[in-house]
Amino acid sequence: MHHRKREHKVVTRCGCPAEMRIKPRDSTGKWYVSRFVDNHNHDLLPAKFVEYLPSHRKISDVDIVHLDSMRQVGISIPKIYESIAAQAGGFNRVSFTKRDMYNEVRRQRALQNGDVNAALRALANASRIDDRMFWRYEVGVGNHMCDLFWSDGRSQEDYKLFGDVLAFDATYGRNKYNLPVIVFSGVNHHMQTCVFGTAMVSCESQSSYVWVLTKFLECMGGKPPTAVITDGDRSMHIAIQQVFPEAHHRLCAWHLIRNATTNVCNPRFTSLFRHCMLADFEVEEFEMHWQAMVEECGTSDHEWVKDLYTKKSSWATAYIRGSFFAGIRTTSRCESLHANLGRFVEKRYGVLDFVTNFQRCVDFLRDNEDELEFRSSYGTPVIQTQFPELEKSDALCYTREIFVRYRESLKRLVRVTIVECIEADDICVYITQKYRRPDRTWNVTQNSSQDTFHCTCLRMESFGLPCVHIIAVLVRLDITSLPNSLVLPRWSKIARMDLCRDRVCNPHIDPEATYRARIRALLQHCKQRFAKVACMREEDYKTYCQKVVHETNMLEIKNGLQCQATSTHSVPWEGGVKDPIGVRTKGTGRGNEPAGSRGIKRRRCSTCGVLGHRRTRCPNGPTPSRQCAQEPDIHPSTETFETASLNPFRNDTTF
Template identity: 45%
Template sequence: MDEDTNVEPMFDYHGFDEGYARTKSFSARKNRTRKSHAGALKLKNFVCHREGFKPQNNYGIGNLKRKHTPETRCGCSAMMEIRVDAPSGRWFISYFSDKHNHPLLDPRLTGLLPGHRFMFEADIGHMVNMKKGGISVRQIYRALANQTGGYEYLSFMQRDMYNKIAKQRRQLPGDAYEALKYLEDQATNDPSLYFNHHMDADGTLRNLFWCDGLSRANYSLFGDVLAFDATYRKNKYMCPLVVFFGVNHHNQTIIFAAALICDEEKDTYRWLLQQLKVAMNGKAPVSVITDGDLSMKFTIEKEFPNAHHRLCAWHLIRNATSNIGKPLFTSMFKNCMLGDYEIDVFRQKWFEMVEGFGIENKNWVLDMHKKRHSWATAHIRGKFFAGFRTTSRCEGLNSIIAKYVNSRYNLVEFIQHFNPCVDHIRWKEVQADLASVNGRPSMQTCFQQLKRSAANVYTLSIFHMFQPILVRAASMKVINMRQTGSYVIYSVGLDRMPNEMWRVFCCDIEMEFNCLCMRMESFGIPCEHIVCVLVHEDIEELPRSLVLPRWTKTAKVGLQNAVGLHWDSLMLSQYSCLMDWFRQLANFACRDNERFIFTREMAMNLLKQFKEEDAAQKELVNDADSVRDGVQVDAFGAGLATNDLGYSMPRDPRKYRTKGGLHSLIKENIDVDSVVWRATIEQLVVFVVASHSQKAMEMTHLIMTRMIT
């Protein structure tokens, strides 16, 4: 019956379709209705799913391309018509014909007809929760089939899941609004979560920035080096994704914040960096590495004037190849860029190289020499970059993100699937923590005591980076030393290369060591020259001045976990728990008819109660919202609607283009009542979990315990 009828319903269409039509191996559909002058429904007719004919109008018109699908309609005349008796208000069958002009289907195939396919609310909820975890629709469909005992017990097909997802997307009041609402809801579980957005004058969302509490806490420890990139555009609007990231104490990639932006202009980057500063309590990075984008460079100089800016070495090598086109030059340019030379030596090698190729007046060469302080190791020496030389981590990060999101995702879906990607990266950190504290590395090289000291302090990955330094230190020796005031100056080098020596300055009072190679200042790990001096002086423990806290096992000790338990995860756990109990309950209840009737009645009563409580709660929330907020639009409609988030209702971003009934197959020994039981139980589970009610959980547990015992 339609909801707008004022006649007491006397006919259940779904019962007719799933009962009579399914039994006779066809599917029925509503065809025509008629209303009285008062608007009351007075006639309905139902026809076979093969009634009528497929329209032929679109075939062969112009360049219209259409996939030719099989014609299922053949003008079947089977029909039933019902009318309402005006005096009594009761429905009666006024016409009935069961003459089909086509063969009826095999009973095994009837359930696959569209009219017999539908998704239970429990199935939809389970699908949504699994999809949030990054599971594909194909995998979800397979999991649901396994859960129900086989594909033949599912009342829907995989395409129905895709259709339901598309319908949910269309029903959203506004993608931009829903994204902000989602972040607002997340903030209830994570009070430290920060997000902000920027809109056009017409209210169109341009930029969205967010970072959770744990990301902010990680930035407070590891935000000394910052990298960001905007090459990833895999979302519905083709908006660039900007990921701010760095490295943790295991030298692993760690995400600090993320943003979706409309363009890559200076104003956009400036807004982003301003939001980053606000979210991170004003802390600016010591060093920043980018791919050389001019808008980025300009913004970094304005917002982080004291930060050291380094250009990506990989991009520079690629540019050298494209601008000069000579492999030998590219090789020499790479040596100039990455070679650990003194400034005078670098200058000599640079001019010898460009003069040798006769390119000293080439614009790209002149520009590179002008920017040498941003890419040459000789000029960057002493500036801390934590080992960053390229933005290749961006490429690796993008490949990980691509496993969680795709180009069909809107804003809400993108954020929902981006968060598990961040969790995946964080889980790798947990595994590295375990590897660092669980056991000790083998001591098979020289300098056993010094190596053991480093193994006790550094994380495992940093210790592995320190081991080659110990090996190189073993081939060096202190050639000369002299006292100058409070400092002792050591000259360290190789016997076979007496002209290449590095000087190490040592303050005996503070136990501070400084080498002219400045690798300690650049990376935070002692160089082989300092290690050689430590061995020469019989120092077996790494001095505190040579241990950078960010590389140690205790780097995050005392840091509170800024993220609580995700409610989605809690609901999923409760859902799985209840479904396990109810499966056992169904197994026992269906063995005896009295048990079945008792359990079914109890389950249906619980379901009815929870539905009523849920509806009442929603009504209270809606009433409160209507009193507190409301939509505010001026008389000409030019204003922006406000909402319960406390700011103007944003419009969805513009899309940018980049360049260039019953279960399907019911066996004869399966009672129809058992199918109804499953549907009721699954709906009950959804409402019990969603109600967050301890009373509801106790009531269902009581029923299950009684039946099983």
């Protein structure tokens, strides 16, 4: 027998004989009471409970508008209910309950013919404001949506400027269907994460990745990235080779170190492998260190190590050096972006709520960029090096975040010495070396006719910032500002100058900014003048409140923001797309079992295998203090590798 989890609703029908009948008079047109019985066979509710009866509960149109506007900014329904109660003067003055608000949200979704159709309708409405809004979807078996991709106009602008390096990764648990979410991101001229596009897929298969990357390429006008950074997912790797064949695919350094820790289980190997991957070796030096590492650790015949060696062009600095990756070595920016999504997106959200609230997260990132833009334009950094002219001129050129990294090279300049200069026509080669490093030299080639500089360390080609060796040559030549050939436009303050100039010449190129300006102007007028005079008298308040709600509904109908039908069935989206089917995630086991078949999960000791305790409390194992001393934690931390050892701008041993 199936046991019902939810309690049955109480029975409210008791055959009460109380009734009142009202009939019209034919002659006068008035109504009269033809029958009245006031005998009840049950106890009457106290007066304070009457408002909870379904017949007495009602959400007004004004409250519905208030509910919708607050939900659009991610405020939960309980918080909205508290806000309405505070404005009404107490919870007892609110004519509805939280359950009525949930029912209203459910009713609106039913009018929009499902979650997916409502999301597609929202994207279509967004395109009325942003004419560059791009979205595509794909349906599967049973007409259920399986893949969805979208990108707004601002994201496409960012890709034109900063789309040379693309990073993306999949994350789960951001929607109630458990669809993997893929966020395409990069770095702007403030070294801040910017979003290029977003996708929801039914699974992490090769076909899904090919479809998403194809739509991404279509959205960006056929411009592929020059470099792509992902984890080691095989389906993702094959899809990148198929859609972006010319892009240099780099594997995430943090994932490789974690996989080395898991597959080899040797702390010494992990340390040596990290050094081989990140150190600035020449190809011959890398091969020598790799051979010494596998011999010392005895991993010459290890299948994972041999497979990793075949992919060395995707992760070893010796083979990647010279390819531009904007200083990104890991996908931790993607992980950080996924973590920030938790502030705006909840697991219970459907497709509509995810699309709406994810856009809030993107707007938050863009607001931070505006603040960084202001900081870069306001004031001048304090001079901290012995080369004030060179430092000051570069502070006016680079954004504040990039300048701080460039200034580190100026501070290390005292350690570099030019030992020889070879001249030949317009070409001049300067041989440099560092303090206490006589065995290592770097050659800087200057082409005076083209005003270009090239160093054998390839830092300029790899990160877009001049290395300390080139700066030493500039000081030797008594140059007080960086040549244009050494200033990468994507790192400069004027990176967005061309776009801003186009907006001035053509104000319609940024309709979103125009739309926001209209909203601010109208809200200011309504708050300062209209709301004050309309709320002075009770009759004026009721009259104009009804007019505002009525006119708002008419404008929404006029602009296609809501359906004109008042029945429970609205005009469905083209094709009548059904909601997606919940999918299984990687490694999911018990989470997808039927609820009735699950047993009570008990903790099992990893030392003795007995249920009921952990290894730290195992009577047959070592004490916690001895265990910590014998088994050090060797798992890497994302934050540590990204901010310290994996930060190319602060790797002093590399350059």
